[in-house]
Amino acid sequence: MQYIIRLKWFIILVLLQALVLNHIHFEQYATPLLYIYFLLKINSGNSRKGLLLWAFFLGLCIDVFSNTPGLNAAASVLTAFCRPWILRLFSLRDTTENFEPGIYQMGFTPFFRYTLTLVLLHAVILNLLDMFSFAKPQILLLKIASDAVITLILILCIDSVRRKK
């Protein structure tokens, strides 16, 4: 049952990203990278290998739709790889407990820090791989910052709405 729900979220987020969000370039820079919300929400008790594989296929699906084979996959796998440490760092709970990271389960501030770190990491890797040069550092930094901020806002909004349900 849990797998079916997860698969449903997977398909919804991939389609949303491919058909709507990839075409948003707010102020020419900011593109929401909402699909990593999927990685943030996987249960903390999930095995690391499983997490990495989900991340790889998620990134690959986004890549197929945006003609960038490997780009999103590489960034997602790295984000998923760092997730367990960052979750342990910011979560106030016992590390052996199995829970779904969220505002309700963790409290607002820990979840905010957890999301901010991972979103920023993802945006840095993605934009570095995409541009593949430091020739225009201001544009690179602006793009990383704007991507991260708009993604963070979207994720916090969605998670607080889901909590109330």
Add this chain to the structure above:
Amino acid sequence: MRNLINFLLKYNHWFVFVLLEIISLVLLFRFNNYQGSAFFTSANYVAGLVYEASNQVTRYFGLTEVNKDLTARNVELEIEVERLSQALEQYTQDTTGIATLRENALKDYVLYDARVVNNSITHPNNFITIDKGSADGIRPEMGVVCGNGVVGIIYLTGQHHSIVLPILNSKSSISCKIKRTSYFGFLKWDGGSSQYAYVKDMPRHSEFTLGDTIVTSGYSAVFPAGIPVGTVDDMTDSHDGLSYLLKVKLFTDFARLNDVRVLGSFNGTEQAQLEDSIRSVQP
């Protein structure tokens, strides 16, 4: 030995991580010369179907603008046709002359109508997906134009979809010339605004003024000569100081590209073979 096996079992997610990253990066860096397979791009069948379904909905949103453009273009062309046929009548009195002239211009090319189903303009390397593929007769290296001007060149073809390498891609290079004086250079794009590109290698002694029209040169078989590209907006010296660098305002509005035409050339292969044979002779 047992310690080693325990170690490997404990840290096996590290190996999965490294393996997945390697696969991703290989995909990323090999795409640049990945002519053989279009599987991991939107020329693949499933992604093509999804985009086509979404395009069925979204293509209507820009229709008013497109219509306005077409009408303006139509009026412009009608005036042009009127002017040309009048000019021609002064030279030849028989009406068959016009028909022969028109046939000659596009005699070497066959046109395919296609629709844009996916497009991007903000990446350093952009690609466009269209809804015609090898089954419809599209082949790599064919030229793509729209109502206003040049769009790009076919890069990969799938069964029913193709990927276009547009002007807005750092790998794109299209030979073009100044319409008035026929001096030629190469059209390149280096990121930034989707409305401007640069013509490189324009000789120091070439004559032009700001506002001159740039058209394709017809030196490769991809595009016939005289397809409009844009107007000269600004000029500077190139980095080595040996030639001019012209900033060109493109006629094609890539941000709302919808209907395009693919130009298939009959004589293209012969010309390409000849040019390749020369390249292989030179060291």
